[in-house]
Amino acid sequence: MRTKPLPALAGGVVLGAVVGVVMRAVTEAQPSEKPATRSYHADKPTGLSGAAALLAASVLADSALEHYRGSFENPAMVAPLISSALTLGSSAGRIFSLSRTRPSRQKAFVLSIAVGAAGLGFHIYNVFKRPGGLSWLNLFYGAPVGAPAALSISGWLGLAAERLAAQAAPAPRFFGLPAGRVLAAFTSLALIGDVAEVALFHFRGAFQNPFMYAPLALPPIAAGLLAKAAVAPIAKTHLLTRAWLWTTFLLGMAGTGFHAYGVSRAMGGWRNWSQNLIDGPPLPAPPSFSALSVAGLAALSLIEREAHAGDRQGR
Amino acid sequence: MSPETPRAKDGRAPDVFSRGGWTPMRDYALSEPVDFLIVGAGAGGATLGCRLAENGFSVVILEAGPFWRPLEDFASDELAQQTLFWTDDRLIAGDDPIALGGNNSGRGVGGSTVHYSMIALRFRPEWFKCRSQLGYGFDWPITYDDLAPYYEEAEEALKVAGPVNYPWGPPRRRYPYRPHEVNAAGLVLARGAEKLGVGWAATPLTTVSAPRGKSPPCVYRGFCNYGCSTNAKQSALTVWIPRALRAGAQVRDLAMAGRIDIDPRGRATGVEYFREGAWRFQHARNVVVAGYAIETPRLLLNSACPLFPKGLANSSGLVGTHLTTHAGPGAWATFDEAIRWYKGPPNMAVTEHWNYTDQGKDFVGGYAFMSQGPLPMAWAQTLATTRGLWGAALRDEMRKYNHMAGFVPVGETEPRAQNCVTLADDVDQYGLRIPKVIFSYSENDKRLQRHAVAFMSEMLAAAGGYDIWTNFKDTSHLLGTCRMGDDPTTSVVDADGRSWDIPNLWICDGSLFPTCGGVNPSLTIQALACRIADRISRLAATGSLASA
Ligand SMILES: Cc1cc2nc3c(=O)[nH]c(=O)nc-3n(C[C@H](O)[C@H](O)[C@H](O)COP(=O)(O)OP(=O)(O)OC[C@H]3O[C@@H](n4cnc5c(N)ncnc54)[C@H](O)[C@@H]3O)c2cc1C
Ligand code: SF4
Numbered sequence: 001m002r003t004k005p006l007p008a009l010a011g012g013v014v015l016g017a018v019v020g021v022v023m024r025a026v027t028e029a030q031p032s033e034k035p036a037t038r039s040y041h042a043d044k045p046t047g048l049s050g051a052a053a054l055l056a057a058s059v060l061a062d063s064a065l066e067h068y069r070g071s072f073e074n075p076a077m078v079a080p081l082i083s084s085a086l087t088l089g090s091s092a093g094r095i096f097s098l099s100r101t102r103p104s105r106q107k108a109f110v111l112s113i114a115v116g117a118a119g120l121g122f123h124i125y126n127v128f129k130r131p132g133g134l135s136w137l138n139l140f141y142g143a144p145v146g147a148p149a150a151l152s153i154s155g156w157l158g159l160a161a162e163r164l165a166a167q168a169a170p171a172p173r174f175f176g177l178p179a180g181r182v183l184a185a186f187t188s189l190a191l192i193g194d195v196a197e198v199a200l201f202h203f204r205g206a207f208q209n210p211f212m213y214a215p216l217a218l219p220p221i222a223a224g225l226l227a228k229a230a231v232a233p234i235a236k237t238h239l240l241t242r243a244w245l246w247t248t249f250l251l252g253m254a255g256t257g258f259h260a261y262g263v264s265r266a267m268g269g270w271r272n273w274s275q276n277l278i279d280g281p282p283l284p285a286p287p288s289f290s291a292l293s294v295a296g297l298a299a300l301s302l303i304e305r306e307a308h309a310g311d312r313q314g315r
Numbered sequence: 316m317s318p319e320t321p322r323a324k325d326g327r328a329p330d331v332f333s334r335g336g337w338t339p340m341r342d343y344a345l346s347e348p349v350d351f352l353i354v355g356a357g358a359g360g361a362t363l364g365c366r367l368a369e370n371g372f373s374v375v376i377l378e379a380g381p382f383w384r385p386l387e388d389f390a391s392d393e394l395a396q397q398t399l400f401w402t403d404d405r406l407i408a409g410d411d412p413i414a415l416g417g418n419n420s421g422r423g424v425g426g427s428t429v430h431y432s433m434i435a436l437r438f439r440p441e442w443f444k445c446r447s448q449l450g451y452g453f454d455w456p457i458t459y460d461d462l463a464p465y466y467e468e469a470e471e472a473l474k475v476a477g478p479v480n481y482p483w484g485p486p487r488r489r490y491p492y493r494p495h496e497v498n499a500a501g502l503v504l505a506r507g508a509e510k511l512g513v514g515w516a517a518t519p520l521t522t523v524s525a526p527r528g529k530s531p532p533c534v535y536r537g538f539c540n541y542g543c544s545t546n547a548k549q550s551a552l553t554v555w556i557p558r559a560l561r562a563g564a565q566v567r568d569l570a571m572a573g574r575i576d577i578d579p580r581g582r583a584t585g586v587e588y589f590r591e592g593a594w595r596f597q598h599a600r601n602v603v604v605a606g607y608a609i610e611t612p613r614l615l616l617n618s619a620c621p622l623f624p625k626g627l628a629n630s631s632g633l634v635g636t637h638l639t640t641h642a643g644p645g646a647w648a649t650f651d652e653a654i655r656w657y658k659g660p661p662n663m664a665v666t667e668h669w670n671y672t673d674q675g676k677d678f679v680g681g682y683a684f685m686s687q688g689p690l691p692m693a694w695a696q697t698l699a700t701t702r703g704l705w706g707a708a709l710r711d712e713m714r715k716y717n718h719m720a721g722f723v724p725v726g727e728t729e730p731r732a733q734n735c736v737t738l739a740d741d742v743d744q745y746g747l748r749i750p751k752v753i754f755s756y757s758e759n760d761k762r763l764q765r766h767a768v769a770f771m772s773e774m775l776a777a778a779g780g781y782d783i784w785t786n787f788k789d790t791s792h793l794l795g796t797c798r799m800g801d802d803p804t805t806s807v808v809d810a811d812g813r814s815w816d817i818p819n820l821w822i823c824d825g826s827l828f829p830t831c832g833g834v835n836p837s838l839t840i841q842a843l844a845c846r847i848a849d850r851i852s853r854l855a856a857t858g859s860l861a862s863a
Contacts, residue, residue: 266526
């Protein structure tokens with residue numbers, strides 16, 4: 001395995017930036033020890049922004065790779081690159097309190113939601129228009145249905161962060177419901193979607209490496225625990241759920257390592273990186289699990305904060 | 316790439332997965348009889364050798380050709396790769412003489428599987444009882460159910476990449492690997508099939524769609540018929556041979572077997588073979604011939620001795636007879652869009668419709684057909700030989716190369732006594748009489764081909780092709796010539812591949828086939844080999860390996 005210096009450097013910079021964003025986001029997503037003294041206020045929902053940023057980064061890299069592979073045959077194939085880049089920038093902007101205005105950020109997120117939805121339509125159409133219609137072959141090799149959905153999800157997470165920031169209340173709400181629970185339910189569903197996509201592609205890879213079962217084993221439990229947190233009586237701590245989300249977070253990061261190993265097993269390995277990065281297992285895909293784990297952790301923080309707020313109100 | 320000095324010797328054999336690498340190999344003495352001496356390291360010989368060695372027998376495999384290392388020996392060059400084929404002198408005769416060479420023979424460790432197209436299909440169950448159930452050909456001495464577990468074993472060993480649900484045949488376990496993405500040439504077949512309302516599928520192939528050990532996934536560069544230089548192809552060379560070596564078998568490359576020796580009791584005692592400039596003799600308790608449908612009968616006939624003046628295993632007079640081939644008439648069309656049919660393995664989509672449908676046929680037998688992907692030299696050759704194009708006309712036609720698509724069937728031919736392999740009077744470089752291959756199509760064979768060509772042309776038109784033309788010359792796999800059966804008077808060997816006449820002489824290759832069916836044969840050859848290995852081990856356990 002030998003990577004050329006320039007791509008290695010570029011990759012390092014990108015990775016460094018993304019990891020920086022995430023680290024900052026994650027530290028903010030810790031359970032708040034002293035909720036009473038720490039007012040939940042504008043420009044602080046960095047956990048969610050971090051999740052949105054990481055997911056957008058994953059979508060950006062993935063769609064850049066895959067659509068380059070498809071030679072940008074359709075001009076619309078540039079759209080997810082732009083929208084995910086904007087969502088990435090806006091979310092990072094929020095985390096680092098850069099001077100972007102809230103309306104411009106919001107526009108970026110809405111754009112991602114819309115582009116993701118349109119992409120979903122395109123990708124489904126692409127599967128159906130091939131000979132054989134809805135078949136395993138076309139699900140394997142047609143446009144991946146789950147990828148645009150991830151773009152929409154990143155937009156939703158970004159928007160959610162904006163909404164939270166706008167609500168100074170200790171127990172913020174989405175659509176009239178407790179924000180933490182809504183977010184936990186949403187993240188749980190997103191995780192399930194992600195698992196379904198991975199299941200399809202790891203099935204296509206015939207589970208030739210036993211580790212390919214890991215993303216089908218761990219994240220569904222995280223999704224279940226999150227779903228439980230969303231509907232169960234409100235609790236102040238979610239130790240197991242947090243631990244499981246952290247495991248899922250690490251799994252997402254480790255996944256990139258496994259995919260890098262997968263690239264090395266293709267003809268020519270990393271020496272032939274320019275081809276194998278495109279044809280091998282996608283490096284940017286697994287961190288989507290990490291992104292959703294961060295979102296899940298943020299949801300738990302909200303739920304716990306609501307529990308504490310309930311205490312203070314003597315509930 | 317021409318290692319014409321043996322590589323597999325002095326206790327080591329080439330490592331097929333590295334450049335210049337070696338793997339340790341057992342060394343058996345010539346004078347010490349080995350349990351099984353196998354002639355030919357192809358689909359039949361390598362598989363049997365591997366399974367017998369794994370079952371604890373001492374095994375030596377003699378192979379006339381070289382022991383290649385694909386990573387360093389195979390070039391992406393059609394011309395340079397012609398060394399993979401068996402191009403020794405042979406005579407051809409009959410009304411429809413079969414062109415012999417790259418399309419139907421291989422020479423080297425791995426045999427024809429080194430440069431085959433990797434299509435891995437099972438026989439239709441009824442074909443094993445062709446005469447009694449379908450009214451033509453001969454019954455096999457085994458049933459589909461006898462072979463099914465071994466089909467599964469072979470598919471697993473070769474990690475066949477096939478559809479999640481294969482549309483034809485009885486229920487079966489899923490293929491070990493998922494199907495490959497169908498290329499544009501295959502999608503032409505898919506489109507046409509959907510228009511005509513017949514089934515189609517991604518072809519089950521023995522090239523991996525995901526990593527497997529040291530094999531990287533297929534990179535779709537399309538040189539499969541000239542030796543896969545990436546090792547994605549799962550051939551006898553990359554699958555069975557490494558396993559055989561690990562289990563203690565010895566492979567001797569560039570070792571041409573010339574004669575099987577028979578003792579006064581009528582038992583085989585070993586094989587004379589030519590290696591490194593001299594004739595040598597390896598003693599063996601059992602001899603297995605696995606040299607392919609021409610070389611197997613040739614060796615048996617060339618080994619005639621006072622006890623068996625008509626040749627070995629030939630009391631029925633059937634050795635060399637009932638040669639079948641798969642007829643391969645083509646239908647070709649031009650398309651507006653670029654197809655680039657050289658991309659990927661040559662046959663990525665298949666329909667077995669006419670293997671499983673018996674209504675609407677004016678012939679007996681079956682055929683499957685596949686999308687095609689000839690490389691430029693092979694394509695120019697087809698144009699020149701079948702349409703007589705040359706010079707500017709050939710050049711103009713070749714300019715359409717990227718816009719062509721076409722189909723070729725694997726068309727069953729009838730096993731008939733007059734189609735046969737005999738010995739000519741000429742001798743080859745070893746002083747051995749060369750084979751004469753006589754072949755003519757029956758009326759039924761011709762009707763089958765006309766049906767196939769008409770149907771394929773219709774399908775090409777339905778898929779949007781125009782300027783359709785056809786050719787009737789090509790053939791592929793050769794089979795039959797030493798058929799297995801239940802009765803010593805009407806077959807050469809029994810259901811275990813064991814000669815009726817000489818109890819320690821066996822046959823294990825495509826020549827065993829009583830009928831050839833309408834699918835490519837190598838999977839069935841390998842399944843048969845696995846079964847024969849199993850049977851031999853059981854016979855050994857009960858003490859019925861006669862001379863052992
Ligand atoms: C171009 C091409 C494409 C094909 N595509 C397919 C396909 O897609 N699917 C499929 O199922 N089948 C395919 N086949 C057919 C398949 O490869 C053969 O049917 C199969 O390999 C035959 O197995 P075998 O054991 O009978 O002979 P082989 O595999 O040919 O092995 C015979 C070996 O014996 C050696 N030998 C012969 N005589 C002697 C001797 N006297 N001493 C020492 N060694 C000897 C030869 O050198 C050879 O290596 C294809 C064949 C060709 C040529
Ligand atoms: S297309 Fe695949 S199997 Fe064929 S030569 Fe290339 S890598 Fe090998």
